[in-house]
Amino acid sequence: MAQVPSRACLVVTRYLAPADRTRLDEAGISYIDATGNMRVRSSSPAFFLSDRGADSDPWRGPGRPRGTLKGEPAAKVVRALVDIPGPWRVRELADISRASVGSVYRVMQFLEEQELAERLPDRQFLVPDWVALLRRWSDDYQLLRTNTVTRWIAPRGLSDLLDTVREDKEADYAVTGSVAAAAWAAYAPARSAMVYVRNAEREAAKWGLRGTEAGANVLLIEPKYPVVMERAMSALEGLTVARPAQVAVDLMTGPGRAPAEANELLEWMKAHEQSWR
Numbered sequence: 001m002a003q004v005p006s007r008a009c010l011v012v013t014r015y016l017a018p019a020d021r022t023r024l025d026e027a028g029i030s031y032i033d034a035t036g037n038m039r040v041r042s043s044s045p046a047f048f049l050s051d052r053g054a055d056s057d058p059w060r061g062p063g064r065p066r067g068t069l070k071g072e073p074a075a076k077v078v079r080a081l082v083d084i085p086g087p088w089r090v091r092e093l094a095d096i097s098r099a100s101v102g103s104v105y106r107v108m109q110f111l112e113e114q115e116l117a118e119r120l121p122d123r124q125f126l127v128p129d130w131v132a133l134l135r136r137w138s139d140d141y142q143l144l145r146t147n148t149v150t151r152w153i154a155p156r157g158l159s160d161l162l163d164t165v166r167e168d169k170e171a172d173y174a175v176t177g178s179v180a181a182a183a184w185a186a187y188a189p190a191r192s193a194m195v196y197v198r199n200a201e202r203e204a205a206k207w208g209l210r211g212t213e214a215g216a217n218v219l220l221i222e223p224k225y226p227v228v229m230e231r232a233m234s235a236l237e238g239l240t241v242a243r244p245a246q247v248a249v250d251l252m253t254g255p256g257r258a259p260a261e262a263n264e265l266l267e268w269m270k271a272h273e274q275s276w277r
Helices: 018-026 072-083 090-097 101-113 130-140 158-167 177-181 200-207 244-252 258-271
Strands: 010-013 030-033 038-043 046-051 148-153 173-176 193-197 218-222 233-235 239-241
Touching: 018 030, 018 038, 018 130, 072 090, 072 101, 072 130, 072 244, 090 101, 130 244, 130 258, 148 200, 158 193, 158 200, 158 239, 173 177, 173 244, 177 193, 177 239, 177 244, 177 258, 193 200, 200 218, 244 258
Parallel strands: 010 030, 173 239, 193 218
Antiparallel strands: 030 038, 038 046, 148 218, 173 193, 233 239
């Protein structure tokens, strides 16, 4: 969509999907929809108004169920789409993601409706903007809400904890969050560690962690979907870290400065795409 510098434009409609809102914003066009999504700006007089409404169409009829990226099949498909460049046929994507063909088709149909995937003439699908796909997935997959999270203190600090984890060759884990992001785009010294584990109590005991309700500097996260730990990689002098796409999504909805760290990581990923996909 081209920029429209010579005039002020405002789109008013019943509902705008997230992809539509992004395209309008990039084109410098203001918009308002009936669910409360709005972004209205003017340079003369200076004026800016922004708010968020619904991310799905509340008037969609009963014959067309609302799509989402919630659930394990969607997580499997999104991770495959981002981790491995396409284009993809549905059967190929089902084999790689280990989701059913029906689930893959439904996810891809939803992504196509959201303009996050394109259906090519040869029936392959292509994701033209994997960053937009990750941001959309982060709306439905949120690290601290989706998974079982336990809070701990590493009494001798994060550096000592990470050394302990490196030495534990039997641990089943994948580091995510700020610590993992430092493998590619260091933002600032990490204040806490977030680690996916299969069994939080077992790993906490081996790593010398103490349970706490306040002041935690370690989050052990038992994943609802095993795919978040798949295709993990070695980095940071021997730590097992989650894939960059997973780390970025986890930071997007994390506390404090995590969203800013997500942006830094995404910039690195865009500049070094061939090194991680």
